[in-house]
Amino acid sequence: MKEISIIRKFVYLSLIFGILFVILIPPFQSPDEDSHFKKAYVIAEGQLYPAVVNGEKGFYLSRSIEEYISGTLESIGNLDYKFSYSEIISEEQKSITYDDREFQQFSTMSTSPIGHIIPAIGIMVGKGVAALAAKDPSVVFLLYFARFFSLISYIVIVSLAIRITPILKTTFCIIGCMPMSLFLASSVSYDMLLIGCSFIFAALCFWLLYDDKVTMQYKHMLAFGIIAYVFLALKIIYLSIYLLLVVVLYDQYQKKNISLKRSLKNVALALTVFFLLELAISIIPDFIVSSQIQTGAGTGGMSLSQQQMHYVIKDPFGFANTLYCTIKAGRNYYISSTVGLFGLVDTPMISLVIYLFVFISILVALAELALTNVKVLWYHKIAVFVSTIIGVVGAFLAMYIYWTPLIFGVGAKTIEGVQGRYFIPFLPVAVLVLGNSFLRRRKLIKMCGVVLVENGVLLSILTLIVSVTTVILRYWIS
Numbered sequence: 387m388k389e390i391s392i393i394r395k396f397v398y399l400s401l402i403f404g405i406l407f408v409i410l411i412p413p414f415q416s417p418d419e420d421s422h423f424k425k426a427y428v429i430a431e432g433q434l435y436p437a438v439v440n441g442e443k444g445f446y447l448s449r450s451i452e453e454y455i456s457g458t459l460e461s462i463g464n465l466d467y468k469f470s471y472s473e474i475i476s477e478e479q480k481s482i483t484y485d486d487r488e489f490q491q492f493s494t495m496s497t498s499p500i501g502h503i504i505p506a507i508g509i510m511v512g513k514g515v516a517a518l519a520a521k522d523p524s525v526v527f528l529l530y531f532a533r534f535f536s537l538i539s540y541i542v543i544v545s546l547a548i549r550i551t552p553i554l555k556t557t558f559c560i561i562g563c564m565p566m567s568l569f570l571a572s573s574v575s576y577d578m579l580l581i582g583c584s585f586i587f588a589a590l591c592f593w594l595l596y597d598d599k600v601t602m603q604y605k606h607m608l609a610f611g612i613i614a615y616v617f618l619a620l621k622i623i624y625l626s627i628y629l630l631l632v633v634v635l636y637d638q639y640q641k642k643n644i645s646l647k648r649s650l651k652n653v654a655l656a657l658t659v660f661f662l663l664e665l666a667i668s669i670i671p672d673f674i675v676s677s678q679i680q681t682g683a684g685t686g687g688m689s690l691s692q693q694q695m696h697y698v699i700k701d702p703f704g705f706a707n708t709l710y711c712t713i714k715a716g717r718n719y720y721i722s723s724t725v726g727l728f729g730l731v732d733t734p735m736i737s738l739v740i741y742l743f744v745f746i747s748i749l750v751a752l753a754e755l756a757l758t759n760v761k762v763l764w765y766h767k768i769a770v771f772v773s774t775i776i777g778v779v780g781a782f783l784a785m786y787i788y789w790t791p792l793i794f795g796v797g798a799k800t801i802e803g804v805q806g807r808y809f810i811p812f813l814p815v816a817v818l819v820l821g822n823s824f825l826r827r828r829k830l831i832k833m834c835g836v837v838l839v840e841n842g843v844l845l846s847i848l849t850l851i852v853s854v855t856t857v858i859l860r861y862w863i864s
Contacts, residue, residue, distance in 0.1 A: 392556060392843075396548060399559075399843070400540070400562065403850040404540075405534075406854050407569055407854075410861065411572065413454075413474065413526050415458070416570070417575070420492070422573075425494040425495065425497060427528070428447060433446070434499045439489050445495055447488070448485070454526075468861065481521045482524050483522050500579075500620070501620045505536050508534060512531030533572055543585065544562040550590060551588065552758075554814075556750060558814060559846065560747055560845060561585075561810075561817075564726075564743075564846075564849075565725060565726035565735065566723070566725055569853070577807065579620070580621060583613045584812070586613060588630075588815045591630050595637055623777050623808075624777060624812075626774070627815045628773070629776075630769050633769045690795075690796060691791060694797075708799055709783075720804070721741075721744065722735070722740055725743055726740060735852055735856050743845060747845065749838060750842040752822065753834070756822065756835050770816060771816075773812075774816045781804055789803040790803065
């Protein structure tokens with residue numbers, strides 16, 4: 387009954403505050419939501435992969451969509467800019483035809499369609515509802531349907547993870563209801579899918595590690611194969627957490643008498659699923675599209691990204707120093723943008739609430755691990771720690787190679803573009819490093835831990851109330 391109660395708390399909180407985010411965040415005031423919506427829209431129309439025109443990739447998209455989105459981006463960085471309810475509801479009620487098509491390019495056009503299928507389904511349902519109402523849906527009308535379907539899918543995925551995991555259920559609930567997690571889940575973005583998959587991955591690993599009755603089966607490896615493909619297709623840095631799966635396989639072989647032959651068969655199944663998905667969804671379509679792209683003369687020089695890569699290889703210690711200095715200078719920003727930084731990365735919560743949330747969340751995770759009968763072994767914690775560090779460093783390295791040169795040039799002494807939201811998928815796995823046998827042996831600590839864990843969800847409620855208040859003050863109240 388306790389397990390069901392935690393799931394219900396998560397569902398109620400995420401549904402209530404998630405819908406508030408859906409409604410209160412003005413159109414296209416979420417990170418890259420404009421590009422994500424465009425990709426979801428073309429998928430809803432049946433355009434899974436970009437067309438090639440004059441040697442360049444892109445999609446045929448209505449000019450009306452581009453014009454409306456451009457008008458909503460005027461508020462970037464201007465905290466005094468306010469939106470009008472009357473204007474937004476007027477736009478939502480409009481009837482728009484989308485016949486004015488033109489060839490367009492946007493940042494997510496080459497992204498695997500798997501990341502935008504769910505909001506695309508929301509757009510298709512929105513079009514169906516509009517047809518029943520005998521109207522042509524507006525951009526805002528379709529946006530809200532796409533956001534709602536993303537939110538519901540996120541709630542279902544994380545609820546399943548909470549049900550599966552034998553440990554850290556309350557901690558999962560708190561991370562899942564973290565303001566930034568819900569904010570991303572309530573927008574049109576593939577971050578919802580990445581965060582959800584990280585929860586399922588962590589839950590499956592914990593289930594196999596800490597439930598003596600569960601042994602590795604084909605269904606588990608099938609799930610691991612699908613999740614691996616999602617990470618590869620959308621953000622490869624999250625594959626680093628698969629180091630924990632190596633530990634799972636080792637423990638299954640050592641402690642649960644799973645034969646080496648059976649273990650290898652399970653791994654082979656995961657790899658087969660992974661490569662079949664990659665072949666069907668990415669490699670073949672990309673090959674077809676790439677073969678149509680003209681590669682003109684004069685492209686023999688190295689791109690900025692290639693030059694930056696050569697710079698890193700030539701001076702790895704210089705990059706390490708740049709990484710250290712960047713994290714040191716921006717640590718407050720990275721923490722804030724992990725917990726709650728809304729809008730177009732320009733609307734933070736007050737620092738007091740953010741750091742209270744971080745501090746109490748850590749205490750809840752420590753208490754919850756101390757209360758369980760599960761012993762987190764030293765090599766479990768090392769695997770989690772190393773995989774998280776690799777992933778975080780990978781995020782900074784990717785931005786240093788692909789984004790920083792465009793802003794500051796090759797060899798810059800800072801790393802630009804990294805946001806705390808990139809680290810959220812590491813959190814469900816990373817909390818395992820807090821396992822502590824010392825706390826498990828202290829009765830007084832365990833008694834305090836019971837109170838902390840049982841009331842831990844109050845932290846989410848209070849933080850989400852502050853989050854919604856922040857959004858209202860930022861966007862709606864002069």
